[in-house]
Amino acid sequence: MIDKLSDLRTQVRGRVLLPGDGGFDQARRPWNLAVEQSVPAVVEAADAADVAALVRFARTRGLTVSVQPNGHGATGDLDGAILLRTRRLDALEIDPDARRARVGAGLPSGRLQAAAAPYGLTGLPGSSPVVSVTGVALGGGLSWFGRAHGWVADSVTAFDIVDAEGRERRVTAGTDPDLFWAMRGGGGDFAIVTAAELSLHRAPDLYGGRVLWPIEHGEAVLEAYRRITATAPDELTLWLDLLHFPGSEPMIAVDATHLGAAAEARALLSPLDRLPRPLADGRRTMTVAELGTITAEPTDPGAGSSRGELLTGLDDAAAKTLLAGPIAPLMSVQLRHLGGAFARPSDSPHGPLTEPYALYLFGVPADPATAEAVTARQRELSGALPVSGRKPFTFLCPGETAADAFAPAALDRLRDVKRRHDPHGTFRSNFPVLG
Template sequence: MTKNLFPGDDGFEAASRPWNLTVQQPVTSVAEVTEAAEVAELVRHARRTGAAIAVQPNGHGASGNAGGAILLRTGGLDTVEVDPGRRVARVGAGAKWGQVQAEAARHGLTGLPGSAPGVGVTGYLLGGGLSWFSRKFGFAAGSVLAFEVVDADGEQRRVSADSDPELFWALRGGGGDIAIVTALAIGLQAIDTVYGGRVMWPGQRAAEVLELFRALTFDAPEELTVWFNHVQPPGAPAMAGLDLTFYGSDSEAKEVLGRIDELGGAMLDTRGTLALSELGTITNDPTDPSPGLGRGELVPVLDERVVELVLGELAPLIGFQLRHLGGALARPSDLPSGSLAEPYLLYAFGAGIGPELTEAVRGRLARLTEELGDSVSGRRPYTFLAPGDSAAQAFTRADLERLRELKRARDPQGVFRANYPVLG
């Protein structure tokens, strides 16, 4: 049975709070469901009353756009069933990547997750999904085989490339503004272990580490993904490092990554063979809600301006990250996410602790685009949009208009409200 919470009720504040505590969303109520039929009933109620519904399993992608809406929590729809023979997983809308990876790993299989096992599968895939394995397999949304949804009429449906090709196209990376997903079927890859980990050096060696990153990514096989980090966590000295995954034999990994050992002098080196259920240990992303702000930009070339930025003063930020893209992500795609011609993603991030630091971080992030000028493309992957951004920044003009036409046709009353609406 649906649990409804309203302002003033015990538990309402916690239930309405997004994962990022800097985001505010004054919703009218919270509905927590455990069955798809309850979602359908809620949608029919919203249609009758003129309400809007914002869906968040756990609020990782919250943008502050849910104000005045009913907040639908689908975390109770968290079943994961793996068919190893078909290499397919049926995943409930509330399941997290850690659950999927643990179940798939039992059969020597993997999905296409990002770095954080606590992130919800559905929101990640609705936004395209950049995985450790995307250089080989492309956007993670391309692994979705079918969706179970509730449409704007409150009807439960199964959507596939055969049953409704237009909606299927939109859901595989278009942001989830046109239907509520209650479950989905994803294809799995037959990979049971990877070589991966984190290597860190003192901050004064950041320029050397960045040059190493350049060398590794210049001729990287698609099985290798490397991220460069220049960070200074609160109360700690500055550090520079690499996060990486490579799926292949240990001997191949050591050959590809030999330059790391040549640099030497690492203060931390966690590299080794990992089970697919252990991917989250590479970055050890926070698992509890926390206040933070970030900004992502796609980078065509690591030119002088980008290098000066990522090697320069960190404060008031915690740090800068460069992710290597390319490979399959750069090839033509029939997904709303399209292809990413840019070979790098720059991500700047800071804490939102206290009003003074929060404003300082927000101001620093706001100046990034101006400082970088044409060193960045201006486009951002959907899952890297931040409060204040628009869905228009994630799609080509043609794909954005296609999404908008579908939104107008399938949800003319505006029952559904995505974190970044395509009509916004």
């Protein structure tokens, strides 16, 4: 392997780090520090031409390349692939009249939101402002505004890519429908994205925030959450969080966003106002650039253990199960209300998302005993709740595969696209479709 990499630095202008180089260990680490990621080299591409040169280098030497802008979603299983960082590909262009944006592969979601907000426009951001826009789109993407506008990938209109031959190309539904379909949710197994073009959506008004109660009010809060989500319009999204942070008492929160006027939002959320006095109420009129403040997720890497599921319902038995027993050793049990545009036709590998709720279970594996307890609790809750048996691609965690995200027919089609467009296996995603 060392012989094959000996002249890598002469092929690209960006930084190349090999084992033993200062900064190598930091550069190879994924976002989740609980995942150990061993690679023979890290390349920080300077531009799309660098990406193309790296692919040609790898292709002629029988090597593989795996892309991680920041390392979100890493599993540690890269099978000797060169790790490509695309953080420096962070160009951003917005055409407010056409309601369109062109984003570099490394651009974080928060920067797109900040640029779109002054025009009364929005992308489809998730909970974290530091995740790359293209990384989320390649996995389908669950957004705060997905109930109104569907998968993040549904808004992508074009990809600028480097293919398995090292050629820079533009891919659309018209130029290559199969490849375009696969890339709108099937992961990074088919080409390396250097930029993406996507539709923006009108968001002249936004109201949202978090309301927090002690867990003793959990039953009442969960019942109000069920009542609101049963009739919520597509513009309203609610997430429920059972929280137990180290050094604090357990709590329950409702996080909300509403694409509309504050008065309308307050009326829709009025069942929350009839609950016991909260510990905190952060609901307010906000801009789409401030969405990351709602859940206040960490913006620096850290260790974590997660599990995601899709729920077929939230009946009385499921509600009782969620509140039974302590939250710990988990730090967060989150329910995301889906439905709306998620459930409508989508020309993507996931297709329509008909399950009404997504479940996300998160804990911190501080030591081996805690890690085992976190995994056991995740397994216990998932086994006791009405899960559908599939999960969003972006919710996959180490030990799971693409087969856990896609229906058999979609997976077969993804595998066919992979074999045709990358016959020598030059690209390796976090969750390979052939794995």
